[in-house]
Amino acid sequence: MTSTVRTGGAQAPSAPEFPMPRAEGCPFDPPPALKKEQEQGPLRKVRLWDGTTPWLVTRYADQRALLADPRTSADITRPGYPSSAPVRGSSFSFILMDDPEHARQRRMVTAPFTIKRVEAMRPAVQKIVDGLIDDMLAGPPRADLVQAFALPVPSLVICELLGVPYADHDFFQENSKILISRSAAPEERGAAHAKLIGYLDELMGHKIARPADDLLSGLGTRVGAGELSRQEAAEMGVLLLIAGHETTANMIALGTLALLEHPDQLALLRDSDDPKAVAGAVEELLRYLNITHGGRRRVAVEDIEIGGEVIRAGEGIIVPNDIGNRDPEVFADPDRLDLGRDARRHVAFGFGVHQCLGQPLARMELQVVYSTLYRRIPTLRLDAGLEDLSFKHDGAVYGVYELPVAW
Template sequence: MTETQALTEFPRARSAECPFEPPPEFTEIRAAAPVPQLTCPAGIEARVVSRYEDVRAVLANQGASSRGAPSMHMMEHPNLNMSVVPGSILRMQGPEHRRLRRLLGPEFMPKRSESMRDYVRKVVDEHIDALLAGPKPADLVPDFAWPIPALIVGELLGLPEEDRTLFYEHTGIMMSAATDQPTKDAADGRMWEYMETVVAAKQAEPGDDVLSRLIRRGEESGQPLTFTELVGIGTTLLIAGHDTTANSISMSALLMMVHRDQMEPLRTDPKLAGPAVEEMLRYLSVPQFGLLRYATEDIPLGESTIKAGEWLVAALQSGNRDEQEFDDPDRFDVTRKPRPHLTFGFGEHQCPGQHLARTELQEVCLRLLERIPSLRLAIPFEDLVFKDEHYAFGVESLPVTWDDDTSA
């Protein structure tokens, strides 16, 4: 019996030897058993889809329901049968999901995200100013990676400025697979209550923000969004728009410091920021546990078939390292010819905020390289503590320092 045949449990999120690497079991699964049935921490048996094309096929299939939420298979004792809250677009399916995505779509088109670039750059520069004016070493997680996307998603949703950093703790609790369900539910409840007050204010006095435009767009369509739908959408955007991007910022900054030689072309040619960020997104695969789906009908995958009634996990991190799609996939190479990766998912549930996330990461990389070229770790790499139990792969703390002659 081979090691792949003997594998019975869902693999660790990362290689024990290098935190940037997915678990080696995925290489074996792709080669020998692309859709094995494995036991997940949630206690369910799930078919694990590991190859790039298979992951895309599953995520594009209407028979693969997202009712189980993106990564609920990693929780212990989850409620996999809980009802889907209106507006919770991550778990919705069918016509109602498509209606909400159509109304939301104009808010996240590339042109709209590009229009926010100046604001994003301003926020990034303000935090670099604060870093340079403060003591060394600094911690890029609380001082940089976490507040930046909080302010940006707050701007997007039109949140009061004094509220834009209030939800750090709650998103961290809700996005950890190690959090027990009662604690997660309590944090979810507080976020929901806060968003109820925001939506009520927007309905009473609409402004120029995503929620206000959704209210107007829904009324113009003849199918106005309900209060609960607006709260669900707002809460989803607040959590998803902050946590995943914050961890992507910290991990991208770490990658830049570890692979300093790879950054030289970007330092001299800002136009390379786009391809460089795409490679970072592929290589890091921050949504590290993949996406949980439930088969509502038989789903053929090559010579295999996922039967109706089976759970399955679309392993994004494995697809992003598929040797059939990417040359030397375990090598980080910012000059790699861009090829669509799976980090933002695929199909109708592909991340709506992907273009804004790209804008944020591009500005972070460019401004750090230009303004703090000597940025480096202040502790040994081996001493970093990674978020192995977090839905979005990240680092708990990122102490950094730089040369005193860095220009502010």
């Protein structure tokens, strides 16, 4: 859908609405209109919910260049920032800040996500995965893979890492679902955010009084030292809790669905005992699926010449990683799922100083899941038609609400 918009009293050219709908029957591919924009040029104007017309960056090379450019800002409070919804409140997590404050806060939570620390967690994650599969196999030969497996795996892991009681998972999963939903009213999202902040703030109080060996206790120590406020620590806790389970859970379920729809690729993964092949398969699935499908958002703080255009200071920028990862200049036959390709250059985790903090943990969890689930349940199959599944078109994180499987 296109519309004529007015900027500063002057009529501007029509711009397509963003985000754009996916095609019926093609749940793994970016929206056709998005692919068309990529074919027509590296930078295009799009129209958001509030009538603003930021730049859409369609090519992989330009996306990486802009995400690494210090002349772009991730500060959601800056005029011109292309927000995906009305901005509420005055306190935000560090991913919506610029350096040096972004770097200062990020450093406080970096240590648990280093490759060395994450690899030390692999046996524990393997135990969680095997235990959930044991539970599935002990029951009826069918299940909703989302509730039985995809959601519990990362939720158990991030709860252990943060020091959040897993017994509270229904509460934080329900409120995080509202918080990342584009269809929820601003008041609903605000209420869900307030509940999560209150929950993490109360938990932070317990950690400050009785610290343990977990990430929230570490943040509590920072609060005691005056390096963070309780509000800032709670905001960081909410970010890590939501990002730690929502993204990986949806990737497990959607990745499984994609593999079930591509049995030749599933066979390659199921029959391989090569850790490098499994790691490569994870990278290709991350490139192919792109569950964070709303694009990285930035605003120019200086004029930037790129892609034959000039992005003026104060203009918004949207970097949709799903179309960047389907750029034919970088990935041959990009619409084909090919677990044998080298997909390590993908931008599923972003790029630059704001790239995903938890990517080593997500990679490790997915490697354990994808190397275990299909080997232990080799007859796993979809227990519904693809057309019967409900996809998360309305959320900031893409996936399926339910995934009926049988074996």
